[in-house]
Amino acid sequence: xxxxxxxxxxxxxxxxxxxxxxxxxxxxxxxxxxxxxxxxxxxxxxxxxxxxxxxxxxxxxxxxxxxxxxxxxxxxxxxxxxxxxxxxxxxxxxxxxxxxxxxxxxxxxxxxxxxxxxxxxxxxxxxxxxxxxxxxxxxxxxxxxxxxxxxxxxxxxxxxxxxxxxxxxxxxxxxxxxxxxxxxxxxxxxxxxxxxxxxxxxxxxxxxxxxxxxxxxxxxxxxxxxxx
Amino acid sequence: xxxxxxxxxxxxxxxxxxxxxxxxxxxxxxxxxxxxxxxxxxxxxxxxxxxxxxxxxxxxxxxxxxxxxxxxxxxxxxxxxxxxxxxxxxxxxxxxxxxxxxxxxxxxxxxxxxxxxxxxxxxxxxxxxxxxxxxxxxxxxxxxxxxxxxxxxxxxxxxxxxxxxxxxxxxxxxxxxxxxxxxxxxxxxxxxxxxxxxxxxxxxxxxxxxxxxxxxxxxxxxxxxxxxxxxxxxxxxxxxxxxxxxxxxxxxxxxxxxxxxxxxxxxxxxxxxxxxxxxxxxxxxxxxxxxxxxxxxxxxxxxxxxxxxxxxxxxxxxxxxxxxxxxxxxxxxxxxxxxxxxxxxxxxxxxxxxxxxxxxxxxxxxxxxxxxxxxxxxxxxxxxxxxxxxxxxxxxxxxxxxxxxxxxxxxxxxxxxxxxxxxxxxxxxxxxxxxxxxxxxxxxxxxxxxxxxxxxxxxxxxxxxxxxxxxxxxxxxxxxxxxxxxxxxxxxxxxxxxxxxxxxxxxxxxxxxxxxxxxxxxxxxxxxxxxxxxxxxxxxxxxxxxxxxxxxxxxxxxxxxxxxxxxxxxxxxxxxxxxxxxxxxxxxxxxxxxxxxxxxxxxxxxxxxxxxxxxxxxxxxxxxxxxxxxxxxxxxxxxxxxxxxxxxx
Ligand SMILES: Nc1ncnc2c1ncn2[C@@H]1O[C@H](COP(=O)(O)OP(=O)(O)OP(=O)(O)O)[C@@H](O)[C@H]1O
Numbered sequence: 115x116x117x118x119x120x121x122x123x124x125x126x127x128x129x130x131x132x133x134x135x136x137x138x139x140x141x142x143x144x145x146x147x148x149x150x151x152x153x154x155x156x157x158x159x160x161x162x163x164x165x166x167x168x169x170x171x172x173x174x175x176x177x178x179x180x181x182x183x184x185x186x187x188x189x190x191x192x193x194x195x196x197x198x199x200x201x202x203x204x205x206x207x208x209x210x211x212x213x214x215x216x217x218x219x220x221x222x223x224x225x226x227x228x229x230x231x232x233x234x235x236x237x238x239x240x241x242x243x244x245x246x247x248x249x250x251x252x253x254x255x256x257x258x259x260x261x262x263x264x265x266x267x268x269x270x271x272x273x274x275x276x277x278x279x280x281x282x283x284x285x286x287x288x289x290x291x292x293x294x295x296x297x298x299x300x301x302x303x304x305x306x307x308x309x310x311x312x313x314x315x316x317x318x319x320x321x322x323x324x325x326x327x328x329x330x331x332x333x334x335x336x337x338x339x340x341x342x
Numbered sequence: 343x344x345x346x347x348x349x350x351x352x353x354x355x356x357x358x359x360x361x362x363x364x365x366x367x368x369x370x371x372x373x374x375x376x377x378x379x380x381x382x383x384x385x386x387x388x389x390x391x392x393x394x395x396x397x398x399x400x401x402x403x404x405x406x407x408x409x410x411x412x413x414x415x416x417x418x419x420x421x422x423x424x425x426x427x428x429x430x431x432x433x434x435x436x437x438x439x440x441x442x443x444x445x446x447x448x449x450x451x452x453x454x455x456x457x458x459x460x461x462x463x464x465x466x467x468x469x470x471x472x473x474x475x476x477x478x479x480x481x482x483x484x485x486x487x488x489x490x491x492x493x494x495x496x497x498x499x500x501x502x503x504x505x506x507x508x509x510x511x512x513x514x515x516x517x518x519x520x521x522x523x524x525x526x527x528x529x530x531x532x533x534x535x536x537x538x539x540x541x542x543x544x545x546x547x548x549x550x551x552x553x554x555x556x557x558x559x560x561x562x563x564x565x566x567x568x569x570x571x572x573x574x575x576x577x578x579x580x581x582x583x584x585x586x587x588x589x590x591x592x593x594x595x596x597x598x599x600x601x602x603x604x605x606x607x608x609x610x611x612x613x614x615x616x617x618x619x620x621x622x623x624x625x626x627x628x629x630x631x632x633x634x635x636x637x638x639x640x641x642x643x644x645x646x647x648x649x650x651x652x653x654x655x656x657x658x659x660x661x662x663x664x665x666x667x668x669x670x671x672x673x674x675x676x677x678x679x680x681x682x683x684x685x686x687x688x689x690x691x692x693x694x695x696x697x698x699x700x701x702x703x704x705x706x707x708x709x710x711x712x713x714x715x716x717x718x719x720x721x722x723x724x725x726x727x728x729x730x731x732x733x734x735x736x737x738x739x740x741x742x743x744x745x746x747x748x749x750x751x752x753x754x755x756x757x758x759x760x761x762x763x764x765x766x767x768x769x770x771x772x773x774x775x776x777x778x779x780x781x782x783x784x785x786x787x788x789x790x791x792x793x794x795x796x797x798x799x800x801x802x803x804x805x806x807x808x809x810x811x812x813x814x815x816x817x818x819x820x821x822x823x824x825x826x827x828x829x830x831x832x833x834x835x836x837x838x839x840x841x842x843x844x845x846x847x848x849x850x851x852x853x854x855x856x857x858x859x860x861x862x863x864x865x866x867x868x869x870x871x872x873x874x875x876x877x878x879x880x881x882x883x884x885x886x887x888x889x890x891x892x893x894x895x896x897x898x899x900x901x902x903x904x905x906x907x908x909x910x911x912x913x914x915x916x917x918x919x920x921x922x923x924x925x926x927x928x929x930x931x932x933x934x935x936x937x938x939x940x941x942x943x944x945x946x947x948x949x950x951x952x953x954x955x956x957x958x959x960x961x962x963x964x965x966x967x968x969x970x971x972x973x974x975x976x977x978x979x980x981x982x983x984x985x986x987x988x989x990x991x
Contacts, residue, residue, distance in 0.1 A: 134602065134673055135450035135917050137562035139526060139578065176444055176491060179451070185857070196852035204911050206857030209865035232573065238588070238600025240526075240567035240578035273575075319371070321491065 132199065133237035138179045141242040141320045142197055142230050143313075144223045147208065148250035150189035152283075154210040156251075156304045163310035164205035170314035171200045176321035180242075184226060188212075188219035197230050216254035217261035220246075220292070224264060227274065242320060244274050247313060249301070251281040254288065262292045269294070279309065279338065286341045299338040308337035348388050348430055350376060356420040356433055357404070361386060367438060370505070371522070373431065385438070386422060387507070388431035395518065397421060397429035402513030403506070411481060414474040415503040437502060440494035443467070443554060447490075448562045449675065453917040457677040461559075461664070462644055462654040463499050468555045469637035470501035475551050476630035478503065484510040484542045486520025488550035489527050490557065510542045517541065526564065527553050530583045531624065548627040552619030555633060559612075560605060561675070565589060565620055568597035587620035589613075602671045607663035609643065609656055612636050650922035652679040668921040678922035680929060692943040693820040699947035700813055711797040712972055714786060714979030722984050729772040779985045782978040789974035796971075800964045809953040816946045819939040830932050834920065837928055842918045849912045850880035850905065859907075860900035867897055879905050 147160060164185075172178050178201040185195040189212030227244045234241045246265075268274045278289040278298040289298035301309060316331050334340065348354065353362045363386055364377030373387045389396070400421040411417045416434040424430045445451045446467055452459055471493055478485055485503065492505045510520040521537045529549035532540065556565045566581040568588025576586065576597055586595040589605050591613075599605070605613060615628045615636055628636075640656060647653030647662035653676060655663050664675045742765045749758030822829050839846075855872050856865070858879070876882065882905045920928065942949075 133600075134561075134671055135453075135915075136448055137564070137567075137600075138444070138448060139564065139567070175451075176442070179444075179448065187856075192854060192856055194854045194857040198849075198852055202849075202911060202914075204853075204908060206853060207859035208857055209868070211865055211869075231575065235570050235573065235575075236601070238563070238567055238569040238597075238603070240564055240581075 132202075133234070133239050136179050136199060136201075137239060138176070139240045139242065139320075140182050140199070140234060141180050141317065142182045142184070142227065142244040143317065144184045144186060144226060144244065144246045146186050146188065146219055146223050146246055146248040148189065148214055148216075148248075148252065149187040149208055149210045149212070150214045150252060151211050152251055156306060157208055157210045159304055159306040160249075161205070161207055163306040164208075166307055167310040167314050168200060168203055168205050170311055171317060174318050174321050175201075177318045180320045181317050182230075184230070186219060186223055186226070188215050191215055191219045191222050193222070193226060196226075213255040214250065214252045215256040216248075216250060216288075217256045217258035220248070220258070220261040220265055224261075224268065224274075243272065245277065245317075246274055247277045247279070248289075248292070249279045249306075249309075250284050250289070252283050253285040258288060258292075262288075265292055266294060280341075290341065298341045299334050300341050301338050305337035309334075312337060348424060352424075354386070354422040354424060354430065355427075356422055358420070361422065361433060363388070372508070377436075378433070381436075383436055384419065384433050385436045386431055386433055388422070392428060392430070396507070398516075399511065399513065399518040400429060400432050400507065402518070403509075403511060406481070406511075406513070408481070410477050414477045414501075415506045417506050432507060434504075434506070437494050437504065440496045440502065442491045443471070443493040443495055443558065444490040444562070446495045447558045449673075450915055450917045453674070453677065453919070454915050457916060458652070458679075460652050460654040460676055462641070464558050465637055465641055465644070466499040467495050467501060468558045469634060469641065470495075470499055471554060471558070472551065472630045472633035472637060474501050474503050474630075475547060476634060478509070479544050479547070479630055482512065484520060484544055485547050485550075486510050486542045487522045487524065488547055488554065489524040490554060493554060525579050526566075526582070528582070529624065530585065533579055533583050544629075545624050545627055548629060549619060549624070551630060551633065552616060552627065555637075556616060559608065560603065563600060563603060565616065568599055569601065570597045572596065585620065585622050587616070590617060590620070592617055592621070602667060604663075607656060607659055609636075609640055609658055612640060647922075649926075650676070650678050650680065652676045653922070665922070669923075674917070674919050674921050678920060678925045680922050680925045687823075687940075689820045689823040689940065689943055692940070692946070693817070696813070696816050696820075696943060696946035696950065699950050711793055712975060714790060714975045714983065717975075717979040717983055719984040719987050720980035722981070722988075725771060726775055727988075729768075729775050779982065783982045783985075785974060786978040786982050789971040789978075793968055793971045793975070796964060796968050800960060809950060809957055812946075812953060813950065816943055819942055823936060823939055823943075826932075826936060830929070833928060833932060834925075837920060837924065838918060841920070841924070845918070846909065846912050847880050850908055851878045853879040853908055855879070855881065855901075858901060858904045860897065860904055879908050 145164075149157065153160070167183075171181055179199055181200050182197040183195075183200060183203055184193065184197040185206060185208075186192065187194050187208060194208070195206050223246050227246070231241065231244070265274070265276055269276050275296075276293045277296065278293040279301050280286060280289050280298055281301045281304070284298075284300075286298055286300070292298075312332070312334055348363065350363050350365060353360055355361075361381070361384075362379040364379045367375045367377060367385060369375070370387075372391075373389045376386045376388060378384050378386055400418050403418045404420060407417055407419075412435070416437060418432040418434055420433045421429045422431040422433060441455075445455065446459075447464065456463075474493075475485065475488070487505060487508050488503075492503060494502050494504055496502075508520050508522055511518050519537065519540075520542050523532065523537060525533060527550040529546050532542075532546055553565055557563060564578065565587055567578055568581075568586075570576050574596070580586075581588075581597065585593070586597055587593075588595065588597050589599050605616075608616075615632060618626045618628055643657050644654050645657040647655065647665060649662060649665055653662050653664040667673075667675050743762065746758040746762040746765065749755060750762055855876050855878055856868055858868055860868070882901050
């Protein structure tokens with residue numbers, strides 16, 4: 115695969131502060147956001163949505179210490195912001211430009227998750243199954259098959275929770291091949307803000323009583339439609 | 343989730359009276375908790391979804407209420423009914439200023455919000471938690487959903503259990519089950535089971551209780567979360583299921599304690615209770631009462647670390663375990679309470695004496711090098727004036743020679759020849775006066791230069807400058823002593839910045855420059871910077887950016903602001919502080935400095951006097967050796983000045 119992406123971050127975190135000062139079980143979430151040029155009109159909504167996500171999760175003090183957010187954008191693939199627990203998170207500002215190398219983006223996301231999980235293990239911190247939350251408004255411009263396969267392997271193994279959200283132009287069949295068995299969600303009329311609030315609500319159960327290990331997520335009422 | 347139909351403002355019927363719902367306080371998975379209008383002592387919990395079994399359960403609970411149950415839990419006071427007489431919620435005691443257990447045991451949260459709490463507080467909270475569970479068990483209840491959010495703690499480490507309506511209870515020989523549970527606190531036998539058909543037992547509670555006590559005593563660490571010995575994934579629930587207690591001394595498990603955590607700071611009997619609680623035999627799990635006794639015993643064996651009075655620890659450890667942890671991890675585990683040294687006394691009086699001393703000293707800058715330019719020009723004699731003046735008007739001389747000369751050449755008149763002779767004769771005194779003045783001038787300038795050199799040497803002399811410099815130093819010392827608190831704070835801030843630089847850097851490195859919030863400047867600029875090597879917020883700095891050629895000052899400012907915002911986010915916790923020994927080191931240094939300063943101020947007047955005497959001596963010497971030159975200035979200055987004046991006119 116063409117090395118058109120780069121992650122210029124140190125491989126491993128220096129061990130320490132965050133995991134000592136806060137030993138809560140972590141729920142790592144990678145937001146994998148399409149920021150290709152076609153997103154220019156909606157990028158403000160996405161930025162607002164990130165703020166909403168933070169503010170809403172901050173309402174739940176336990177969730178804010180457990181959920182860790184990392185942001186990756188693709189077009190080209192960049193780790194825009196490494197994992198930070200919500201209680202210390204300042205959402206960055208995203209800008210739109212470039213193509214849609216979704217395959218490379220997924221590969222990098224899987225890799226970042228491996229790195230993060232290793233850091234947790236090193237520090238003796240337990241974690242939930244990591245989430246990848248992919249949002250795109252187009253079709254991949256690169257070879258996405260191998261990446262989708264790797265994602266599927268991880269999903270079947272129970273290694274990650276994969277979510278895909280597409281706008282009108284997104285190729286639903288590709289998205290569903292990635293997120294199987296969870297169906298992709300079609301985003302309605304650029305309702306990014308609502309989408310992030312929903313994400314926050316779905317993450318809050320990390321701080322509450324659970325009925326079991328399986329995720330029992332609410333319907334995406336008000337912002338999306340499940341693409342069966 | 344179906345939003346409840348009953349929100350703020352709704353009037354609901356209780357057993358004896360009606361209650362109007364006030365502001366929403368909090369939301370749980372099952373219900374929403376509201377204030378009750380006009381009441382400070384109670385709150386209402388309203389369920390999200392209706393369940394017909396609740397009415398009987400709540401009524402039964404209200405009927406079973408005892409003082410003890412009210413003391414250890416937010417026991418239901420009265421069911422609440424909506425307009426159609428359906429039970430939609432209940433009233434309970436309000437516990438709003440109480441904190442969930444997790445904010446008590448998480449280190450950062452504790453240091454930020456309750457910096458003064460010691461380990462003794464955590465031991466007492468654990469002990470009280472055991473009492474709560476004991477009392478509830480005595481009443482034949484099973485808590486079922488024991489978790490870090492359902493245990494509330496107040497400022498005095500008092501503990502209460504909320505979510506009482508989810509307890510498993512038998513009323514009139516009918517079992518009302520507990521339908522919830524948090525997987526990381528459930529015993530292995532319950533993991534993966536359906537709560538519907540499982541009868542919960544007190545043994546299950548004992549497992550969860552032991553986990554919460556462990557987390558409270560061991561800095562928020564979960565007993566089954568550790569560092570895998572091989573690099574493999576060991577999900578928490580799987581570890582619980584398989585009994586991988588990370589700290590066990592009795593079994594071989596594939597994971598060990600996290601770095602820097604060694605529970606030898608717990609007495610053996612307590613470590614033993616944990617082994618029993620997390621071992622394979624569920625019947626051996628310690629009862630709440632056993633926990634109570636052991637923790638009470640621990641309280642009797644606590645002592646204060648002599649290095650740091652906030653370090654309360656079990657006396658059975660040789661060295662203070664918290665000091666050791668802080669040294670190894672370089673993080674404060676508890677606030678460092680070092681006796682802040684008595685502030686140095688104010689130094690106003692001392693400073694006044696220094697000032698007085700200086701005022702009375704003949705100060706070296708009060709006398710100046712004599713300069714001939716300041717002299718009164720001499721009054722010149724008539725001929726000197728005459729020739730001097732005419733001399734300055736050379737056209738007169740030209741015509742005075744040229745015209746008669748022409749006449750002579752034309753052979754015109756003897757008169758012209760004699761005029762010419764006269765004029766030439768007149769040139770003689772003029773030349774004389776000029777030559778004399780030049781001579782004097784040279785002597786004068788030589789004397790002046792010699793004087794200047796002497797004064798320069800004198801000015802560079804230590805005794806003079808030291809006096810002035812010393813005076814200023816003493817003033818600075820006085821200012822430091824008078825604002826010593828702030829001085830210490832500044833030094834502490836600096837020490838913190840040095841100590842936590844690596845952490846700050848790694849925090850800043852998490853933020854890519856490509857998503858810097860720099861307002862309307864757009865991505866292209868950022869991309870350009872990124873491509874030239876400015877990858878993350880850690881690469882932004884005043885000095886570093888200077889070399890980012892071609893960037894406008896606006897962008898630079900915006901980037902600096904961005905970094906500053908991130909930095910303040912990093913520092914927004916008091917967890918980054920100095921340990922007691924670092925604090926002590928700092929204060930000792932400061933104190934020593936204060937002593938030196940005081941001593942210097944005390945000795946100030948004497949020192950200044952000495953310096954001034956030395957300066958005076960030098961001055962006398964200077965004056966003596968400059969006398970001859972000064973006389974020369976006196977001698978030649980006025981007349982040379984007079985000539986200068988004349989020339990200028
Ligand atoms: N008596 C009380 N006084 C003040 N606040 C309370 C009280 N009881 C509950 N709360 C607040 O309401 C929140 C939810 O309460 P509770 O845990 O009883 O609800 P729940 O829906 O059963 O939650 P879950 O099932 O998720 O544990 C608590 O986390 C707490 O912040």
